[in-house]
Structure formats: structure tokens, C-alpha cells
Amino acid sequence: METTERKIIEAAIFIFNADPSASLETVADKAGVNRRTLHRYFNDRMQLLEHCKKDMMQTCQAAMSQAFSSSKEPLKQLEMTLYAGIDCGAKYAFLDQLYSRTSYQQLPPEERETTFDTIKSQWFKLVMELQKQQVISNEISTAWIFLLFGSMISNTIRAVHSGDVAPNDVKKFAWFSFSKSIGIKSHE
Amino acid sequence: METTERKIIEAAIFIFNADPSASLETVADKAGVNRRTLHRYFNDRMQLLEHCKKDMMQTCQAAMSQAFSSSKEPLKQLEMTLYAGIDCGAKYAFLDQLYSRTSYQQLPPEERETTFDTIKSQWFKLVMELQKQQVISNEISTAWIFLLFGSMISNTIRAVHSGDVAPNDVKKFAWFSFSKSIGIKSHE
């Protein structure tokens, strides 16, 4: 079964993803819980945010790790990582926003650094390796590729959300576009 | 010279772009104007938003139109359109957010429809033409391409903002990635 804490976090991620400045009342409602109860679990809005962050880190990290280990082939790993990101979906997008929104950018630097680090370092190694092997283009920087990766995930979420792109096509499109956007010539 | 109204709108776009729920005080400060003055120009938060929207439409539309007319070659037009989007920069991103954020999605449908229409229809014709000519891949849908276009612009803005990608590289990267992501084989 689901604990109340989890229900709240889940709701918070969902709600804040749509609107980062939504009221805690809204979150509590979504969680099917009284606002007072929410406050019992999380003293503070910030505390709730922190827990969301932790939750997302775990979820994404797990999905990413699995993606990495699903194949020995670097290119396949990259593809699987993208799919993992897409599957984390809303959660990822929220995290993304959290860190691009100025209001949260005044967080202590070490906070910002460590969040992605475990996922990110694996990912970077992978990409740099592929660049060395000339599988990925050297015309663009690794940082740019990283941003592309994130934006492709956001884009995929938006695509599904907008209803303009068929959900079944979306992963295929995403990999098609991402792989080419980083200069991969073709794939089976 | 710049009118007070313009200064406020400019500031509003800048501020709301970073945080859509920022206070009007913040906007007024950014504009170097008293909050009371802001209220004299715009009765309402919504009214301010409307004016921002109008401003952005004009700016973007002008830039896009110019991009379209800068060349006869469809592919070059597309490239120029992307650059125009990037140059609109923050403004575009704001518009983008405005329409993807749920809170604004409850706007009357005709509002949403007409906003982009003039730009969008030209753009769509162009892309569909290029797809027909097999310059752009048919494996992906036009809607997806449109989303990619927007997300590439947002991404470019973020890249510059993050400081991880050199501003001088960014447009080049953007076109490199975008053109390939939609299946364009190569370009001079």
C-alpha cells in the first residue's frame, strides 16, 4: 500500500510540475489529504520540495542505472537512457524546471552540483567515449549534448501532453531526433 | 526614447520569463518605476500579460517574416527562421511557457488559436513542402517537428543562460542539431 507521505510527494510532483507556485492546499487536495496533515509531514514548503527532489533522484537514478546496464553497446545504452528519462517523465521535467527556475537557482552550489552527479557522470563518460569514437559528432560540445538530452525529454513530455503527437510514436521520434541531432549517422 | 509603458512591458517579459508568478513589485522595480505607476498603465495583472503577449507577437512575427523573406531557398528560410526564434529569445520562451503552463491553458480557445497563427501557418507550409520534397524526413510528424523547433529555441536560451555553452557557438550548434534532428542529411 501507499503511505500518506508517498501520496503527498507524488501529488506534489504532479502539481508542482504543472505549476511550481501552486498552493499547498492544491497539493493536499490532489493527495486526498488535509492540508494540516501535509504540514505534519513537511514543516515547510521547502522541506516538501527537498523530499520531492530526493524522490526524483532515486526514481530517475534507478531507471537510468537500469538503462545503462541493459546493454554493453554504448549506443544502445544511450538510447535506453533516453527512454528511461522519458519514462521518468513528469518527474524529470519537474527537476529540470526546479533547476532552471531562477528562484531555486540561489540554492547552495553544492546542492545543485550533487543532485545529478551520479547519473550525470556516467552519462558524460558515455557521451565523451562516443565522441572519441567519432560515433557522436565532435562539432558540438558535450555540454550542448547534455542540454539537448534534457530538452528532448521535456519535449517528449510536452508532445504527449499537447495531444498533437501520438503517444505510440513519441519514443521513436525522440530517439530518431536525438540521435541525429548529436550527429549519429544512422542506426538499425 | 523609450516610453514608460514599453519599459514596463520589457521588464515584465524579462521577469515573468524567469518566474511566471513573480510579483508586480518585482516587475516595477526591474522597470525602474513605482508599482503605483505600473498599476496606472495596467489595471490588472492580466492586462499586463495581454500586452506582453501582443508585444511578443509583434516582435516575433516581424523577425520571422523577415527571416522568411531573406531567401528564396526553403532550407535557408527554415534556418533563418530558427535564428529569428533564437533572437527573439527570452520573449519566445515566455510565450512558450505562457501556453504550456496549465494555468494559462484555460484561456478561451480562440485566444490560443490565433496567437501563433500567422507565423505558424507560414512555418507549417514551409515544413510540409520540405517534407514533400523529401528534404525533411517523413518518418516524423509535422507536429513533432514544430515542437522540436520550439524546444530547440528554448534549449538555446538555456544553454547561453547556463554559461556551459559558448554564446558564439550556440546558433551554429542549434542549426546543426535542429536540421539533423528533423532528418536533413547535410548542409553546406
Added chain:
DNA sequence: GACTAATGTCCCAAGAATGTGACATATCTA
């Protein structure tokens, strides 16, 4: 200088969101 429009300053009232205390209920467990 006198008159007018624009802006700044100060104040206020309504509303929303936040965080918390006190107490009633409900739910679980020994």
C-alpha cells in the same frame, strides 16, 4: 510663471497562502 500630465509616496482594505495550536475523530494494534 502658470497650467497640465506624469510619477512618486504613503496609506489602506481585501484576499490568499502559510504555518501552527487545540481538540475531535477515526484507525490501528495489543
Added chain:
DNA sequence: TAGATATGTCACATTCTTGGGACATTAGTC
């Protein structure tokens, strides 16, 4: 069932935001 634990309910103070009234002050204009 009794006792503990978790939730709901209500009430409250606090703060922030918003919009606007009243009036002083500054810039322009004739």
C-alpha cells in the same frame, strides 16, 4: 475494549500580493 497513533476540523496570527485613493512632487508645455 483500551490505548496509542494518525487525520480531520476549526480557528488564528502572519505575511505577501493586489488594486486603488489621496495628495505631493516633478517634468513639460504654453
